[in-house]
Amino acid sequence: MDSPVEIPYRSFIKIDRKSDTAIYMQVAHQLINAIQRGSLPLGTKLPGTRALSTILDVHRNTIVAVYDELFAQGWVESVPNKGTFIIGKNEEKPMKIGIFNKNSLRLYPQSTGFSFKTTNILDNPFEHSDCEYMFNDGVPDIRLTQIDQHSRIYSSILKRKKGQYKMLGHYNHDGSEFFKKNLANYLNLSRGLSVSKNNLLITRSTEMSIYIASEILLSEGDVVLVGDLSYFSVNMIFQKMGVKILSVPIDDEGLSVEGVREICKTQKIRMLYLTPHHHYPTTVTLSAQRRLELLSLANEYGFIILEDDYDYDFHYDKSPILPLASADTNGMVIYIGSFGKSLAPGFRTGFIVAPENLMKEMRKYLGIIDRQGDILMEQVLGEMIAEGEIHRYLKKSLKVYQERRDRFTELLNVHLGEYIKFRKPSGGLAVWVEWKVPINLMQLSRKCSYDNLFLPKTILYQNRGLTAMRLGYGHLSFEEMESSIKILAKNAKILIPIDKL
Structure with a gap:
């Protein structure tokens, strides 16, 4: 040696x-x-x-x-x-130790020494940009959140001595009992449900809820129905499960019941996924008559309705239509939503509402992938419900978002009215815009980026018969809206042929 x-x-x-x-x-x-x-x-x-x-x-x-x-x-x-x-004996001929590269021992392997399954189904569809302005698919403005007030509640819980052990002792991997009890009351009052805490599973997000439900309810080869245009992340989950996805037409009243009925006559349907309050991405509301018809079809043909109520809290012009789950008496609807979407990102959570026998199985899966949960955050959210704070905050923020919706649609009409068509949404944080003259949306995205406006591919919808965009406005101030729409209009007009103007 x-x-x-x-x-x-x-x-x-x-x-x-x-x-x-x-x-x-x-x-x-x-x-x-x-x-x-x-x-x-x-x-x-x-x-x-x-x-x-x-x-x-x-x-x-x-x-x-x-x-x-x-x-x-x-x-x-x-x-x-x-x-x-x-320690140890080198059986091979001793190796002459040469000159070490200064970083040679700090480099982590660039690849594994073993093979593994890969998939492009779950490739991250989200993009990022350093542009000053951007459109998204409709998210709240975190600048409106009362983070100081939320933090004070969080801090006060950490400082309490009385009742700490009781709070910890009543926690299990499927959620804080205190939070579930208050969330059940909140959902019953706001959504017309009749559930208890035993019908609730607390998750991290809507996507996590759908993943758990899919793991239990779907098998490879099952047929799942979605809207002709549907939420891309959910479609990725279904594709990963190996199911057969069939699309159903969407019109001004939402998902086509006749389309569902025709498929049911020829194939065994396992699940129907829909976003009835504001269909993603078109924002149309499923009519009350169609909701009753879909429930009737589910009972007749035995398929599951997976109802995703991703933005129920955001409604402006009238009272929201109650979810299908509120009228379900045969246990055919699994209701999924998010709580605290208008709060700061760290204060949001997801939930699943389902009959107790299914909930028992779901808790097993949650116990594997998220056993610890977030007891302190759930305690904060539970207290916000119990003290009425969430109602006061929603009322205040809804006024701001309604003003932004009105201003955003006004600006669209002023700068792009002759080139696009859209309907002012009754709720939500996005507007579905269809172009009267087809233009290359990817080219439009590239041109806008040169002017500091980012259009991610997840909001662009283009095929032979459709050129459309889902433009989120909730995160934009009036000034940001005007700047963004002016950039969009300027570059769109460059791409529209002269003979089409």
């Missing part, structure tokens, strides 16, 4: 004297790293503590601590009258 003095230790042991990690631990970790990667062969004799301390310019006691750590972890052994050696 080469003499230890020939090994260039300083080339692969780098000491950061500003780090919070003790120097002896830094050196020990880097020596272990070298052993694991074969850069220090088994059986190598290490320098004496005095010699290595000189090489690394540290105190000898530091190296003594390093060797003690290596010995305690089982990497080295001390041989009387001979020195300290790396």
Whole structure:
């Protein structure tokens, strides 16, 4: 074996004297790293503590601590009258240790040493940009959230002594009992449901809720119906499950009941996924008559209705139509939604409403993927409901979003009215815009980006018979709206042929 003095230790042991990690631990970790990667062969004799301390310019006691750590972890052994050696015998011919690249021991492998399944179904569809302005598919404005007030409730819960153990003791992996009780009351009052906390599962998001429901309710080869245009993330989940997805036409009254009925006559349908309050992405509301007809079809043909009520809280012109789940008496509807969507992102959560026998199975799955949950945040949300804070906040924010909707649609008419058609939505945070003259939306997106406006591909819908966009306005101030729409209009007019103007 080469003499230890020939090994260039300083080339692969780098000491950061500003780090919070003790120097002896830094050196020990880097020596272990070298052993694991074969850069220090088994059986190598290490320098004496005095010699290595000189090489690394540290105190000898530091190296003594390093060797003690290596010995305690089982990497080295001390041989009387001979020195300290790396444990193990290298059966191969000893390797001459050459010059180390200064980063050679810090590089993590670029690829695995084993094969695994890959999929492009779950490729991240979301894009990011540094543009000053952007449209999205309709999200709240976090600048409106009363983060200070929410934080005070959170902080007060952390400081409480009385009742802390009771709160912790009543928590299990499917959600805070306190929060579920208050959320059930909230849903019963606001959505016309008749559920208890035993019918609720608390999740992190709508997508997580749908994933759990799909794992339990769907099998490979099942037929799932979705709208002709539907939420891309949910479609990705269904595709990953290996189901057969069939689309149903959408018109001004929402999902076509006749379309569902015709498919039911020829195939066994396992599930119908829909967003009836404001269909995604077109924002149309499913009429009350069609809701009753769909429930009747579900009872007749035995398919599940997975109702995603992603933005029920955002309605302006009239009272919202109650969800299908409120009229379901045969247990055919699984109701999924989100709570606190108008709050800061960290204060939001998802939920599933279902009969107790299905809920029992769902809790098993949640116990695997999210056993700990977030007890403190759920306690905050529960108290916001119990104290009426969530009602006051929603009332205040809805007024702002209604004003933004009115201003946004006014600006669309002023700058693009002759090129587009749209209907002012009764709720939600987005407008569905269809172009009267087909233009290349990807080209439009690129041109707008040069003017500091980002149009992500997830809001663009284009095929042979449709050129449309889902333009979210909730996150924009009046000034940002005007700037964004002017940029959009300017570049759209460049792409529209002159003979079409």
